[in-house]
Amino acid sequence: MSTHEWPLWEVFIRSKAGLNHKHVGSLRAADAEMAVENARDVYTRRSEGISIWVVESKDIYASDPTEADALFEPADSKIYRHPTFYDVPDGISHM
Amino acid sequence: MEEINYAELERRFQEKIDKDIKIEPKDWMPDDYRQTLIRQISQHAHSEIVGMLPEGNWITRAPNLRRKAVLLAKVQDEAGHGLYLYSAAETLGADREETIDDLHSGKAKYSSIFNYPTLTWADMGAIGWLVDGAAIMNQVPLCRCSYGPYARAMVRVCKEESFHQRQGFEIMTKLAQGTPEQKAMAQDALNRFWWPSLMMFGPNDAESKHTAQSVKWKIKRHTNDELRQQFVDVTVPQAEMIGLTIPDKDLKFNEATGHYEFGEINWDEFWQVVAGNGPCNKDRIDTRRKAKENGEWVREAASAYAAKQAELKRA
Numbered sequence: 001m002s003t004h005e006w007p008l009w010e011v012f013i014r015s016k017a018g019l020n021h022k023h024v025g026s027l028r029a030a031d032a033e034m035a036v037e038n039a040r041d042v043y044t045r046r047s048e049g050i051s052i053w054v055v056e057s058k059d060i061y062a063s064d065p066t067e068a069d070a071l072f073e074p075a076d077s078k079i080y081r082h083p084t085f086y087d088v089p090d091g092i093s094h095m
Numbered sequence: 096m097e098e099i100n101y102a103e104l105e106r107r108f109q110e111k112i113d114k115d116i117k118i119e120p121k122d123w124m125p126d127d128y129r130q131t132l133i134r135q136i137s138q139h140a141h142s143e144i145v146g147m148l149p150e151g152n153w154i155t156r157a158p159n160l161r162r163k164a165v166l167l168a169k170v171q172d173e174a175g176h177g178l179y180l181y182s183a184a185e186t187l188g189a190d191r192e193e194t195i196d197d198l199h200s201g202k203a204k205y206s207s208i209f210n211y212p213t214l215t216w217a218d219m220g221a222i223g224w225l226v227d228g229a230a231i232m233n234q235v236p237l238c239r240c241s242y243g244p245y246a247r248a249m250v251r252v253c254k255e256e257s258f259h260q261r262q263g264f265e266i267m268t269k270l271a272q273g274t275p276e277q278k279a280m281a282q283d284a285l286n287r288f289w290w291p292s293l294m295m296f297g298p299n300d301a302e303s304k305h306t307a308q309s310v311k312w313k314i315k316r317h318t319n320d321e322l323r324q325q326f327v328d329v330t331v332p333q334a335e336m337i338g339l340t341i342p343d344k345d346l347k348f349n350e351a352t353g354h355y356e357f358g359e360i361n362w363d364e365f366w367q368v369v370a371g372n373g374p375c376n377k378d379r380i381d382t383r384r385k386a387k388e389n390g391e392w393v394r395e396a397a398s399a400y401a402a403k404q405a406e407l408k409r410a
């Protein structure tokens with residue numbers, strides 16, 4: 001057996017309290033515990049994090065980039081979801 | 096779904112590149128783009144990993160605890176850089192184990208600068224100042240590379256590199272201000288590392304076969320000669336400032352162009368070292384190979400432990 005069989009893990013880091021975990025990269029490790037330890041050494045050498053998530057890469061189900069247009073186009077046409085779509089008379093505040 | 100031919104996919108791909116839209120792992124890309132990146136990123140990763148060896152040589156002999164802690168942190172960063180880059184290569188479908196085996200078999204290349212020996216403590220100064228300095232020149236434009244994972248890895252790397260260069264320059268400055276023997280040691284290190292550092296930017300533009308396509312794909316933003324010139328222009332005044340002499344009798348400032356003119360690089364030496372005939376090529380690869388072999392039982396144990404834990408969890 002060799003590292004060949006060590007799974008690939010995606011690493012997510014919360015940089016400080018109040019912020020969400022953000023994807024920072026990936027690494028190989030034998031198990032989840034080792035993945036967290038390695039992630040600490042590889043991705044937080046300068047106090048970049050206070051919390052680490054690791055997820056086996058194979059468990060991530062991603063949207064298909066070739067279908068991105070069909071998937072996201074419906075939102076593009078709904079400009080009325082943005083406040084700038086609306087006319088507010090001059091002199092109105094707190095809105 | 097409509098059938099799209101290769102030429103049309105390629106046209107759309109180039110259009111994205113031209114608009115500075117990043118390419119991500121699952122996006123369609125021409126096979127040559129993928130292969131070029133795999134080659135470049137894995138060579139870059141190997142350079143970071145092999146690059147630990149010349150400096151690792153001096154960790155136990157650093158002159159004091161502060162210097163030792165700094166050098167250790169610097170070398171540890173280089174390991175990190177290698178790992179970011181191997182992961183980036185994997186996103187393109189490169190197999191990590193194979194990538195590393197290619198280094199060990201001599202099939203894959205790495206920066207030839209790391210095939211020079213580190214004979215004195217001053218070499219730690221010269222490497223940080225010149226080698227990391229040249230690496231930074233190469234890497235800063237790569238932060239805007241068209242391939243997302245490579246660009247993101249480079250942002251991280253560049254942030255970490257700036258301390259590398261400063262700690263090296265600090266070593267050189269201290270030695271240059273020291274006793275005559277210390278100053279001579281610094282000068283000697285500069286003499287040995289100057290030319291190999293200029294070679295780090297690769298062959299002259301006229302000889303560089305990959306440049307044009309890489310520029311079109313925005314993998315590369317500047318040519319080898321442009322980056323080399325930039326390096327000379329910023330480094331010469333730094334040497335003057337600390338009273339060291341660049342070992343090039345043809346070096347002179349051209350008032351009209353605002354650039355330094357410098358002497359002919361010994362390309363024979365460069366190609367010799369690339370071909371494996373540098374002073375330390377064999378030693379570097381042997382060391383890497385041994386590190387992998389000696390770590391085999393640890394990796395096996397970790398795998399066995401992980402398998403056992405997974406089994407217990409299922410039970």
Ligand SMILES: [Fe+2]
Pocket residue numbers: 143172173176252256
């Ligand atoms: Fe590095």
Ligand SMILES: [Fe+2]
Pocket residue numbers: 173227230256259
């Ligand atoms: Fe560095």
